[in-house]
Amino acid sequence: MPPNxxxxxxxxxxxxxxxxxxxxxxxxAKYFRPGRKRFVALSGRHGxxxxxxxxxxxxxxxxxxxxxxxxxxxxxxxxxxxxYVFQCEMAASVINTYSDPTLExxxxxxxxxxxxxxxxxxxxVVIGADSRTTTGAYIANRVTDKLTRITxxxxxxxxxxxxxxxxxxxxxxxxxxxxxxxxxxxxxxxTAAAIFRELCYNYRDSLVxxxxxxxxxxxxxxxxxxxxxxxxxxxxxxxxxxxxxxxVYGYVDANFKPNMTKDEAVKFVxxxxxxxxxxxxxSGGVVRLGVITEAGVERSVIxxxxxxxxxxx
Amino acid sequence: xxxxxxxxxxxxxxxxxDGRVFQVEYAAKAVENSGTVIGLxxxxxxxxxxxxxxxxxxxxxxxxxxxxxxxxxxxMAVAGLISDARQIVETARSEASNYRSxxxxxxPLKYLNERxxxxxxxxxxxxxVRPYGCSVVMGSWSExxxxxxxxxxxxxxxxxxxxxxxxxxxxxxxxxIEKLKLADMTVKELVKEAARIIYLVHDELKDKQFELELSWxxxxxxxxxxLVPREIATEAENQAKQALADIEDxxxxxx
Numbered sequence: 001m002p003p004n005x006x007x008x009x010x011x012x013x014x015x016x017x018x019x020x021x022x023x024x025x026x027x028x029a030k031y032f033r034p035g036r037k038r039f040v041a042l043s044g045r046h047g048x049x050x051x052x053x054x055x056x057x058x059x060x061x062x063x064x065x066x067x068x069x070x071x072x073x074x075x076x077x078x079x080x081x082x083x084y085v086f087q088c089e090m091a092a093s094v095i096n097t098y099s100d101p102t103l104e105x106x107x108x109x110x111x112x113x114x115x116x117x118x119x120x121x122x123x124x125v126v127i128g129a130d131s132r133t134t135t136g137a138y139i140a141n142r143v144t145d146k147l148t149r150i151t152x153x154x155x156x157x158x159x160x161x162x163x164x165x166x167x168x169x170x171x172x173x174x175x176x177x178x179x180x181x182x183x184x185x186x187x188x189x190x191t192a193a194a195i196f197r198e199l200c201y202n203y204r205d206s207l208v209x210x211x212x213x214x215x216x217x218x219x220x221x222x223x224x225x226x227x228x229x230x231x232x233x234x235x236x237x238x239x240x241x242x243x244x245x246x247x248v249y250g251y252v253d254a255n256f257k258p259n260m261t262k263d264e265a266v267k268f269v270x271x272x273x274x275x276x277x278x279x280x281x282x283s284g285g286v287v288r289l290g291v292i293t294e295a296g297v298e299r300s301v302i303x304x305x306x307x308x309x310x311x312x313x
Numbered sequence: 314x315x316x317x318x319x320x321x322x323x324x325x326x327x328x329x330x331d332g333r334v335f336q337v338e339y340a341a342k343a344v345e346n347s348g349t350v351i352g353l354x355x356x357x358x359x360x361x362x363x364x365x366x367x368x369x370x371x372x373x374x375x376x377x378x379x380x381x382x383x384x385x386x387x388x389m390a391v392a393g394l395i396s397d398a399r400q401i402v403e404t405a406r407s408e409a410s411n412y413r414s415x416x417x418x419x420x421p422l423k424y425l426n427e428r429x430x431x432x433x434x435x436x437x438x439x440x441x442v443r444p445y446g447c448s449v450v451m452g453s454w455s456e457x458x459x460x461x462x463x464x465x466x467x468x469x470x471x472x473x474x475x476x477x478x479x480x481x482x483x484x485x486x487x488x489x490i491e492k493l494k495l496a497d498m499t500v501k502e503l504v505k506e507a508a509r510i511i512y513l514v515h516d517e518l519k520d521k522q523f524e525l526e527l528s529w530x531x532x533x534x535x536x537x538x539x540l541v542p543r544e545i546a547t548e549a550e551n552q553a554k555q556a557l558a559d560i561e562d563x564x565x566x567x568x
Contacts, residue, residue: 179416183424194417219457233417 113282115244115273116146116157118214118224119256120237121265124293125214125222128269129157130244130277131285142285151176152296154192154215159242160229161208168199168209189215193225193233201231210241216292240272244280248272262291274307324440336444337437340467343446344393348523349480349514350379351490352390352450353507354462358500358531359452360541361390362507364480364515367522380528380540384409386419386453388528388538392479393447393467401449405429422453426463426471434469444468448479453538454530482514489513500531504541508549512557525550 116129129146132139146158148169154176158165172195180187193213200209213225226239238256240248251272260268270287277283287302321327322335329335348364363379379398381389383405391398408428412420429449437444444467452462464479465471475495478486489510498506504527511525527546530538541549 182427183421188418190418191416194415197417198415 113244113280114146114159114242115248115276115280115283116159116212116241117245117252117269117272118157118212118239119260119265119269120222120224120258121260121262123222123262124216124291125224126262126265126269127155127157127212127214127290127292128273129288130242130273130283131288132277132283133162134282139284144285145288147288147290147299149173149297150192150213151180151187151215153186153217153292154189154213155290155292155297156192156196157212157214157241159210164207164209165211168196168207168211171199172196186217188217188219189213189223189225190217190220190235193227193235196225196227197231197233199231200227200229204229204231212239212241214292216294218294222292240276242276242280242283244273244276244283247279248276251275262293266291270302271308275310277307278310278312325437325442325444326440334437334468337468340393340444340446341448344448344467344479345481345483347392347394347480348379348520349478349482349486349511350390350392350448350450351478351486351507351510352452352462352464352474352476353490353493353495353498353503354452354460354475355495355498355500355503355531357460358454358503358529358533359388359460359462360500360503360507360527360529361388361450361452362504362511363390363392363526364482364511365524365526366520367524370522374524378526380526382538383425383451384413384419386455386530386536386538387422387425388452388530390450390452390526390528391447392449394445395447397445398447398449401429401433401445401447404432405451421455421458422451422461422463423458426451426465430465430469430471432469433465433467437468450477450479452530454532454534454536456536460531481520482516485514486510500529500533501545504529504545505549505552508546508553509556512550512553513560525553 113132113134114130116127118125118127127147131142131144131146133141133144144162148156148158148166150156150169150173156169156172158169172192175195176187176192179191192215196211196213200207200211208229209227210229211227213227214223216222224236224239226234226236226241228241237258238252240252255268255271257264266289269289273283273287277285277287286304287307289300289302291298291300321329322339325334325336327334327336348366350361350363353360353362361380365377365379377395379391379395381391381402383389383402387405387409389402389405391401405425405428408425409420412424429451433445436442446467448464448466450462450464452460454460462474462477463471464474464477466479476487476490476493478490480486493506495503508525508527515523525546527541527549528538529541530536540546
């Protein structure tokens with residue numbers, strides 16, 4: 001049987017679970033005290049295995065070259081009931097990078113695991129977002145501004161890959177600026193959404209971007225267009241997005257009313273985003289808001305201690 | 314009014330000593346020799362009427378139309394060299410299609426007008442090509458912008474008009490158009506006026522046969538450009554013929 005990976009709780013999780021159990025380091029192999037049913041062992045460069053106690057013998061047979069470790073374990077009583085890890089040749093260098101705990105944060109995609117929202121009211125739209133950007137488990141930016149200006153009256157809420165959405169927003173801004181000059185009048189929200197769609201659809205295989213385009217124009221007033229991953233466009237009166245949105249669909253469905261006043265809409269968006277941030281690990285920080293009307297946009301921030309209070313047990 | 318270029322008129326890339334580009338002016342002459350086209354912009358829409366000269370009785374009636382559709386909501390009536398005009402229509406259609414596919418909505422007439430003007434103008438810059446020998450009139454109606462009409466000439470210049478005329482009898486037609494209060498008239502009234510004017514300015518002696526083409530785009534057609542329905546067109550034509558006969562009768566009376 002060629003040496004190969006058994007099963008995995010790869011890298012970080014397992015490593016985090018039992019850092020204190022590291023008893024001995026021997027070259028590339030590390031010994032861990034077994035847990036209840038299984039433990040995880042970590043090898044410096046060559047990947048990791050998750051073994052049951054019962055599979056130790058199989059593990060030994062997989063990499064007979066590690067016999068010397070076995071001998072050492074026999075000498076040391078304490079180590080006898082440890083299961084030790086063997087270096088296994090892993091198929092892909094992917095495993096190397098992802099399992100190496102020191103490099104994990106460098107290799108996780110920089111994403112805006114997010115909660116974003118947009119809501120129409122009588123006279124315009126309210127947009128809102130959380131402020132957390134993560135690389136894996138590390139919060140790279142806890143005060144991110146995910147509400148990006150396209151024109152004075154059109155904004156977009158970004159979720160998905162931070163890099164992708166920033167690049168797309170820049171391109172759309174450029175296009176729309178040019179279009180505005182050609183047209184001789186302020187561009188329509190529908191046009192902005194169409195340009196977003198062109199990019200998100202035609203490059204769908206390379207992008208991870210979920211965007212809410214929201215704004216005000218003279219023709220149709222306040223509008224929200226949702227452009228999720230894949231690149232469809234859908235006009236909606238209220239729209240939520242990002243990883244945190246899954247937790248608040250019920251709240252939104254139960255509490256949205258058409259033709260709200262501006263204050264009602266702001267309250268509604270704040271509440272929804274707060275609830276999402278409380279439940280989603282990838283969302284948090286402050287709530288950033290924008291109110292877009294004929295007069296332009298009013299930006300505001302609701303800091304952590306000013307967020308509405310909900311039952312937290 | 315016509316002057317000979319003598320040496321400075323061989324290509325569009327040459328100026329004459331008095332600052333004229335003769336090729337472009339000659340292109341305009343080509344337009345002046347074609348059948349008259351008039352466009353009328355009223356309160357709720359735009360009407361086109363074209364005097365389509367028929368040189369042979371053997372032609373199928375309705376062949377070689379001079380009014381075209383560009384997308385659903387824009388109409389284009391052409392004067393001048395018909396094959397040049399067809400190229401312009403194709404270009405306009407292509408622009409409208411690209412706009413629709415990129416921006417998800419129908420092209421605004423103002424934008425299309427600029428694109429087509431720039432295109433026609435491009436052909437006045439180089440010696441390798443000649444300018445387009447046609448003038449086009451474009452019209453549209455939308456809920457948001459209301460009725461709009463633009464006329465483009467071979468130099469690539471375009472203006473927005475309430476009423477315009479190009480072709481053989483443009484002077485006479487313009488005189489008639491100026492008598493109308495266009496801003497207050499609906500398309501139903503304008504169709505009758507347009508037909509009447511065409512019949513009035515048509516020169517019976519020089520050009521025997523002609524077909525009248527009528528089209529409109531208005532609130533009533535929900536912004537779709539279409540040829541005027543047969544009943545309305547026939548009625549307008551009959552009224553026009555009647556008006557013409559009345560004038561002839563009255564002339565004879567005075568004599």
